[in-house]
Amino acid sequence: MAATRARIAVDAMGGDHAPDEIVAGAIRASEELDVTILLVGDRQQIEQSLQHHIQSPNIEIVEADGAISMEEGITELRRKPNASINVAMDLVKQNRADAVVSAGHSGAAMAAATLRLGRIKGIDRPAIGAVFPTMLAGKSVIILDVGANVDCRPKYLEQFALMGTIYSEYVLGVEQPKVGLLNIGEESTKGNDLALQTYELLEANPKIPFIGNAEGRDVLSGRFDVIVCDGFVGNVLLKFAEAVGEILLQIMREELPQGWRGKVGSSLLKPNLKRLKQRIDHAEHGGALLFGVAGICIISHGSSQAPSIFNAIRLAKEAISHQVIDRIQADRKQTEEDGLAQSATVNSEL
Structure with missing residues (x-):
């Protein structure tokens, strides 16, 4: 049928x-x-x-x-x-x-x-989950929440992690998703009260494949498949990532040689440039799912x-x-x- x-x-x-x-x-x-x-x-x-x-x-x-x-x-x-x-x-x-x-x-x-x-x-609270590209080709990371909840409780972030894990596994096709908590350091003792309490919940939940804190530099590294944070931080991260993608595309256009050399170079690089755009342009991802x-x-x-x-x-x-x-x-x-x-x-x- x-x-x-x-x-x-x-x-x-x-x-x-x-x-x-x-x-x-x-x-x-x-x-x-x-x-x-x-x-x-x-x-x-x-x-x-x-x-x-x-x-x-x-x-x-x-x-x-x-x-x-x-x-x-x-x-x-x-x-x-x-x-x-x-x-x-x-x-x-x-x-x-x-x-x-x-x-x-x-x-x-x-x-x-x-x-x-x-x-x-x-x-308890819906969350917006956005999929970001990473440094590893073909690998994405989903981050939630990126704007639905400015203030969060630890149990909200625990629920976000569960929903993100399900999405990563069944939609993004990650067999064993790795979950991280966005924080200012890798150590379990780092962060504010929200981060410290959430860390304990994520670590204790057998349904969440939690591997530890994710620093800002880890977000697009490919090390994590799911990263959770409150909506205030997540929205700042989302807008910053969008801006970086736009800047990279603009720099790429400006730095390509002008005249006939530029046309020949652009023609040769066209497949690579297209793939680059698909990876970093937020328009290629369409939007975010409201979990x-x-x-x-x-x-x-x-x-x-x-x-x-x-x-x-x-x-x-x-x-x-x-x-x-x-x-x-x-x-x-x-x-x-x-x-x-x-x-x-x-x-x-x-």
Whole structure:
């Protein structure tokens, strides 16, 4: 029996370049990724954008009334129940879509996902997980949280580590993921209270393949497959990494020789330059997965253009195909059952 085609709701009104770039990325995804795209937003604007493309049978429009702008933020979510991000989340809630992709206001997307989809039982706080390239070709590291929680408790970071481990193993294909805690030193005695308490939890949890602290220089070394931190530090790290990638690409353009020598050199180096761009350009990664909510939600950069939207949809499809939500739910359920069994054993011995 053929696999069911994934249905992905895309917030067509979210982002700096909506809806034209959102639609362009969705069209490409519908043609190359074997998915059905539900473009959520103003029908007239979406149809105008679609006129610039060959019509795809795998594109559907779902009407929504307005969007949550960057200036409005999450306070408008309740006042605009039919805004595009709310309607997109409702499609997942109603099992009419398997995932949501949005390049709109990230805070609004997180709030809409939490309010409409709810958290996975056993997860106290959702976390944004971003995949970074490393110095080792073909190897990535997932870092969470990169912005959902400015302040964290140790148990939140423990849960982030569990979710990151599942993603690394089943989506990124790492057989035995190595988990690290972002800190100011490798020693277990280094760091603030949050780091010290989290270290103890990670070390004591048999489900977490924890190998110790990760310093800033270790993040992209390839030594770790999963790195956990609070959202404040993670977001600074994310923005810094994006800036470094952009600077490297700019330097590369500036340093290539001009004139005919530059053209010949660029032609010879084109395959290498393309691979370099794929490794360091954040647009190639598409976005970040919101872990911990009961549905797949990909949050893309506000400045996302068509290639980034395409990759965000690809990321959503991978999460669907590898049943990320089901695996996290199963892990949390097993943890709860183990806890109940342990309590029953203790009580019977008393």
